[in-house]
Amino acid sequence: MPLDGEDDNSSPFNSCVLWLDSRYFTESYWWDISPYRNNGIVNDGVWRGDAFYFGGGGNNYYVEIPYSDSLNIYNSKKVTVALLISMIDDSNDSFITLFQRNYQYKVVWRSSDNTPYFQWKDSSGNTHEFYESGLNLSLKDWHFIAFSMCLNGNGKGIECVDGKIMKEDDIGYNVKNDTSEKVYLAEKSFKGYYAYAMLFNRNLSKEELKILYKLTYRKI
Numbered sequence: 001m002p003l004d005g006e007d008d009n010s011s012p013f014n015s016c017v018l019w020l021d022s023r024y025f026t027e028s029y030w031w032d033i034s035p036y037r038n039n040g041i042v043n044d045g046v047w048r049g050d051a052f053y054f055g056g057g058g059n060n061y062y063v064e065i066p067y068s069d070s071l072n073i074y075n076s077k078k079v080t081v082a083l084l085i086s087m088i089d090d091s092n093d094s095f096i097t098l099f100q101r102n103y104q105y106k107v108v109w110r111s112s113d114n115t116p117y118f119q120w121k122d123s124s125g126n127t128h129e130f131y132e133s134g135l136n137l138s139l140k141d142w143h144f145i146a147f148s149m150c151l152n153g154n155g156k157g158i159e160c161v162d163g164k165i166m167k168e169d170d171i172g173y174n175v176k177n178d179t180s181e182k183v184y185l186a187e188k189s190f191k192g193y194y195a196y197a198m199l200f201n202r203n204l205s206k207e208e209l210k211i212l213y214k215l216t217y218r219k220i
Helices: 206-216
Strands: 016-026 029-032 040-043 052-055 062-065 078-089 095-101 105-110 115-121 127-130 143-150 155-161 164-171 183-185 191-200
Touching: 016 062, 078 095, 078 105, 078 206, 105 143, 115 143, 115 155, 127 164, 143 206, 155 206, 164 206, 183 191, 191 206
Parallel strands: none
Antiparallel strands: 016 029, 016 191, 029 040, 040 062, 052 191, 062 183, 078 143, 078 191, 095 105, 095 183, 105 115, 115 127, 143 155, 155 164
16 A cells, blocks of 8 residues: 655565556556556657667657656655666767656756766755766666655765665755646657656665665566
């Protein structure tokens, strides 16, 4: 059953509020297999061999998840985003959006060094970033990318890539209140594949992120 977001560390999955897995879909819908049923609406994505392909090139390739209270992190200010993606071509833009809760926070891919970033806006509207620089992730390979963030102004962030903890550091900025925003995957400059996207309503620990990687990573 859906939990209330308390820091119960018994399982990485107990606070999952969005789990779009490419094995569960029907034409224009990407089904959420979490208890919350935040189903995604696919716009021009194509299912290819157990993964969703988005063609980039300026076209409107994306997935929209309508607003629900379960996706709102403002009260707890805690969130974990986990993605399994394969970027084919990152030349379409300098920063390519992978996951976004509209103007509150997002995960992006920086093309200059093939490095994922977590970006968010604070209560004053200023943008902040959390990342380990210069990862130079390979194109056309599958990568597990996860950010576990406590955005209450006195929290901690963790970045996990391909099962390894890349960064752990204090965060001195909170997150702005956007209570009615939608969630989006990909966007017009993303060219590649998604196997899954997951959202948790708390910040998973380092150990939980490693467990999540082991339990969900798959080569396609």
